[in-house]
Amino acid sequence: MPEWFHQSIVTCCNEETFIHESAYIDEPCQIGHGTNIMHFCHIMSNSVIGSHCQIGHNVTIASGVLVGNNVRVLNNAMLNSGVILEDEVFCGPSTVFAPLKYMRGEAGNISTIHPTLVKHGANIGAQTTIASGLTIGQHTFVESGSVIDRNIPDFALVCGNPVQFAGWRCECGQILKFSGKDQTTCPRCGKQYIQQSEVEIIQLATGSSTHDPHIQPSSTIRDFEEFH
């Protein structure tokens, strides 16, 4: 590891946190241990960043944003107020979360913030734009350059502008094929999935081999039906 890497550690966080001297940190905010915040970032007050996160160059994290643990936010991304990233989310470079649902330029015309939730393990490709007030499901895979204007269900693979459904991916990243059946097993990692409908799949618990009628989908997202 290069010598400069630990030169700019700030004591306001903890000894394992690295914040480059060119970054602005508006206190109060919380930054977890083992998190790295690189050059020219702006972390605004009342935001929370978890442990072992990687925040790339020139990233803006606005007031009230919540970032979980082991999250990667790459260069030039913009996380506006209301954004919540759960653990292990990946935001590619120049990802933009729209600031508000309804906004005009006049001074004082600020609408209510609508939370945008990105669930555990979601992968958002470079230069994706995400409208305010949406939910992106766990382990979804958003291709680079997408424009997200609706909710995205768990494990979905989506792309384009307007965003289109392109398939399902396993938690491990493998493409899932149901081939007319309602259940499939990932050929790479062995995890099992059940297709509840054209717009919804759920993952079975490890070791489960049959459909458990008590399993509930983690989310029910009707907007996704617009893809079909």
Ligand SMILES: [Zn+2]
């Ligand atoms: Zn898998």
